Amino acid sequence: MRLDAKGTDMNQAEFSIRTQTDGVLRLDRAVLIYHGASGSAFATVHAVEDADGEAVIGAGQAMTPRAAIDLARALSKSVAHAGFLPETVLYMDGDLLVWWLPPGKRHISFRTEGHEQQMGAVERGETVPQPGLVFAASNRAWKVWAVKGSARPTPATPLYQAPYFNVYANGDICQGNVPVPEGTTAEKIGAWNDAFLRSYFTHPNAQGELVSYRGGAYAFWRDMLDGKFSRFPERVLVDAKTTLGALLGMKEVA
Template identity: 70%
Template sequence: MNEAEFSIHTPTENVLTLDQAVLLYHGRNGGALATVHEVMTVDGSPVIGAGRAMTAQAARELAAALLQRVAHGGFLPETVLYVHGDLILWWVPPTRRHIAFRVDGDHAEAFGGGERGETVPQPGLVFAASSRTWGVWAVKGNRRPTPQTPLYQAPYFNVNGQGGICQGNVPVPEGTTVEKIEAWNDAFFRSYFTHPNVTGKLLRYRGGAYAFWRDMLDQRFTRFPERVLVDVKTTLGGLLGGKDRKEAA
């Protein structure tokens, strides 16, 4: 019989011990059965013993443990809002952060230059990232969001009406673990913002989005003016498929 070899690399040596094996059986009609087997060491080698059927509760506990391991490396900071598989949502409280623009055409002249960048106030933000998703929304206030927290259009160029971020040629981090959150933040803010990417209003401001960000770069505001944010008619819970969706106006 052929023997398969594999290894597991963990952040800390000797933290994992092989003590059980799970065998999966699939039927032609799509059904599945799993059995759990104790693993014994015989003459220095692991040997799989007799098995027993895996209960539904044991399957849920195993799935939760595996998802937790994939999603983060242990401690979850307060800024992490939601974790499921490789999907992670986190909150960035209001702060001052550098932002850079690269615009052309008539907008460049009105913008005060084709390339401009300054450290300016930013609103509270909710980011989402996974192997298939990269999005951002704005929130008001400086309290940690809850499922009932209303979401607003992120007031940035290169973000569409569904919160999706246009990646362009911006390199993004590999993986969505907690340790990568700041790298994802940097990938967003260190890119050049080039043009609005929504069909409706990006924000509510006399003169529009270009005038707003020109005034922000000119240091007109000491705090981000939340009154300019556009309500997207949903909450954090609604975004995740819950029942906290706001009634449409």
């Protein structure tokens, strides 16, 4: 959609709107937003009436939180998703997509210059068992957490620090120079998984403990690459002290 506007005087403005289709847009309502000095906000919704060919804003009423949510969803339809959804999709809201990657053996690569002794080489890569993961992506964020077990996560599922280099304690993924997919539709999940798992992991980003393992994160991943574990040892995961439902409720994923 393209919006062009030009002012005519202090009280009037002319707009022309070009849509991606030939559909006709009808001016229906106006929303007035007020902000207080303390940062509070208040909005009113007004009907728009036609008076001799000119749009006139009528009397308004307070916008309820539910009406604000409905309006936001209507405005975000350009990023809405359609079609059949795979079981791995856990949550969708606007351009926010949250999905689950079940546990399994996957390839992982490290490039840890300066830590050759800890990792056994500057560059190493092997296919190793890895835990179940919960990813979240939007146009503002890219995050990942670990989960235990092989069951599809629910709102009550506890989250754990993702045991990977390049991931912060709050789940943020350090993108670096890794190209990421455009868009967060369900069809892009595989591309998002590849963007993370096929990148080089270079160094721990979490300020605290990345894994609960004697010798720390470097020793853990060296042992994983050496084939010490036939299954991912979930006991090493560090509790993120939240659940999937709590995280979504707090809107901290985006």
